Amino acid sequence: MQVLLAYKSHHAGARDPFASLLPTGLGYLNGLLRAQGFASRIANLSTMGWREVDALLRRERPTILGISQYTHNRFESLRLVSSAKTADPTCLTVLGGPHATHSFDMILQHHPQVDAVVLGEGEETMLELVRTVAEGNRSLAGIPGLAIREGSGISHSSRAPLRNLDDLPVPARYFDNALGCDLRRQLEFVITSRGCPASCRFCSSPRFWGTSLRLRSPRAMVDEIRYIRDRFGLLSFSLRDDTFTARADRVIEFCRLLTAEGLHILWSCQSRVNCVDEEMLLWMRRAGCEYVQYGVESGSERILARLGKRITPDQVQRAAAATRRAGMDLSIYLIAGVPGEDEEDLRATLRLIEDIRPHDGHVAPLAYYPGTALFAEAVREGRVPADLFEREKGEACFVRKDATVQRSIDRLLTTLARVGRKARFGPADFARQAKLVGWCHAGALAEGGWYEEREEWREAEACYRQITHRQPANPWGWLALGGLHGSVGDLEQSRQMFTRVLELVPAHIPAHLALGDLCLHDGDRRGARRNYEAALTLNPGDVEARERLKELKE
Structure with missing residues (x-):
């Protein structure tokens, strides 16, 4: 069967x-x-x-x-x-x-x-x-x-929720016969809890998972990440819980284990602005967290209430400031097209963007989904038919379809892009963050990247060398140095750096691809093929490795 x-x-x-x-x-x-x-x-x-x-x-x-x-x-x-x-x-x-x-x-x-x-x-x-x-x-x-x-x-009929999520097998252990999967992209996403402490009117998560918040243990979380890192070579992860930071003690223990056991990863997560504090954010940064995505949705208290967010613009401001102080990028989600939203509501959101200075953001028009309070109310009041999703053929069923919504989206996106360019951290920010957070590889990488973008090679190398000196087993320092030396034409040093990465993480596909590119630059087509094929063996669905082999044959 x-x-x-x-x-x-x-x-x-x-x-x-x-x-x-x-x-x-x-x-x-x-x-x-x-x-x-x-x-x-x-x-x-x-x-x-x-x-x-x-x-x-x-x-x-x-x-x-x-x-x-x-x-x-x-x-x-x-x-x-x-x-x-x-x-x-x-x-x-x-x-x-x-x-x-x-x-x-x-x-x-x-x-x-x-x-x-x-x-x-x-x-x-x-x-x-x-x-x-x-x-x-x-x-x-x-x-x-x-x-x-x-x-x-x-x-x-219903079924009682699972009591202990740690009892479930690690999905990555069973992808060996998967069809059509790029494992390097697929396994980056990890779930560590089910449920959400909120009850937003546009979200069906509470009805899907139940009202209780169930959490995997920090031990199980770290063990899964270690398995994926060692077996598939991933060094970056996205923790896609609805609210990753719902329990501060769990988050801090997770970060403590990551740091103590030297996994040396980078990661990101999603959260709510009323579920973070400065101590937790500092632990997250030290453990390699690059950015946090918050569901902000609006800068208008009136619209937040209509959406059932149970947060305030003041809470957004405090969480945003604490996230930036900890050195993590700030990313926000916004919603446009809420019924009754007027020009003043939109201006409140634009002002909030200016105040909190997010590095990036995503804007989506409000849509109906089955299982949400928003859709149930619309059906009850006769504004949409119960079989809306059978009738409508689009990917989403938007609450409003007037031209005003698209103009609002355009204004929000324009402001996000402009503010995001100015929100980036610079040397003075890195210095302040180091005093608060202490030294961490995520901070050294961010600072080195700032210098590298400006072709200030010596300063960038000094940042990356800090990682290799302080944490010789951390592949990120060697990986960054490999890219840096390649950029300035020192190909032998670049080769040595990427080779060192593979000594630490043999399954790291980007290092295999980089070594293959270096071989190809030297005219060593056999060496290039060997590295590209090694990457494809590790991940049969890897798009980059397959494209490189195709170009090599041509």
């Missing part, structure tokens, strides 16, 4: 660096099934055309096809189900994910090719489903956490 767990983004998402990646949830499902002895395989179909997808399904002929469905890829998911049924009508098709969870009744009513929907957290539900089918039972009735057709209606 073969289980295939698949994802296909919407058309535009195939070119998006985030939307094109597999949802982390599929990795957990795959890991649990494999750990329990089932033949499971994970597949990212985002960059495949439909002919290629159809051929893959005819070749794989899975007994069970599990598909991760978001609002943006709701139609692609349904087409994938139809393709599977065409390839093998006996294939059991199962949807999961946020859109499927909150729209299961509509999906099962209107799309007979979908056999079942996993509701919310899916590991135990999917495991029970697979066991049931493996035992020869095609009836899925009575499985908690599953929605199915029963008679002329739809039955569904």
Whole structure:
């Protein structure tokens, strides 16, 4: 019996660096099934055309096809189900994910090719489903956490959330047979908790994960990062929890372990402005945190209240200032097109941007999603139909579609870009941060990068040499020196630096690619091929390695 767990983004998402990646949830499902002895395989179909997808399904002929469905890829998911049924009508098709969870009744009513929907957290539900089918039972009735057709209606039940997230297998251990995955990009994203202490009206996370916040232990977090670092060579990570800093003691212990055990990584996270303090931020910077992304959404208290954010502009100001003092870049999310938003509300947000000086920001128009208070209210008041997501064919269903929204977005983006250019740290900032934070490799890299951009090579090298002198086992110092020497034409020194990186982290693909480029510069095509092929062996889906080998053949 073969289980295939698949994802296909919407058309535009195939070119998006985030939307094109597999949802982390599929990795957990795959890991649990494999750990329990089932033949499971994970597949990212985002960059495949439909002919290629159809051929893959005819070749794989899975007994069970599990598909991760978001609002943006709701139609692609349904087409994938139809393709599977065409390839093998006996294939059991199962949807999961946020859109499927909150729209299961509509999906099962209107799309007979979908056999079942996993509701919310899916590991135990999917495991029970697979066991049931493996035992020869095609009836899925009575499985908690599953929605199915029963008679002329739809039955569904809930399942208690997992008590201990540390019991789940590490997904990265089970990517050996993955299809269509660039592991260097995919495994950068790590989840360390489920749930969120907030209840924003535009977000479905509380209904999906439940109201309680469940946290992985710092020990489990560090062990997962170490495994990915050693096995796949990744040195940068993005911790994609809704609110990574919800528990200060956990964050500090995580940072303490990272530092004490010498993992020497760089990382980033998402948080809320009312869930950080200066002590925590200083620990994060010392442990390699580069930047924090905050959901700010608006500078208007009136609009924040409408969105259910439960934060104030004053809290935004304090969190932003503390983040900058700690030496981390400040990134913010903003929302435009909130009903009732007027010129004064927009000006309040523009003023806030000027005051907090974010290094970058993202602006999105407010959209409806199933499972949110915003959508439920709009349906209740008759402003949108209950089957909105069946009728609307776009990736998202925006709350407002008037020209004013786009003008607001343009003004916000223009201000973010202008402020961001001025917000960058300089030598005086680095000096102040060092007094507060102490020396750390993230700070030395940032300062060295500032000098390198200005071609002040000697000063940049001095910053990077601090890392190799203080922490000889830290690959970041050698990696930065390798790039620096390559920039100034000292190719032999560059080669030595990248070789040292591979002595410390043998699976580091960028070092393999850099050494291959240096070989090619010297006319050593065999050496170049050897390094590019080594990178491709480590990550069969690596786009850069594949392109370099292709160019080498041409």
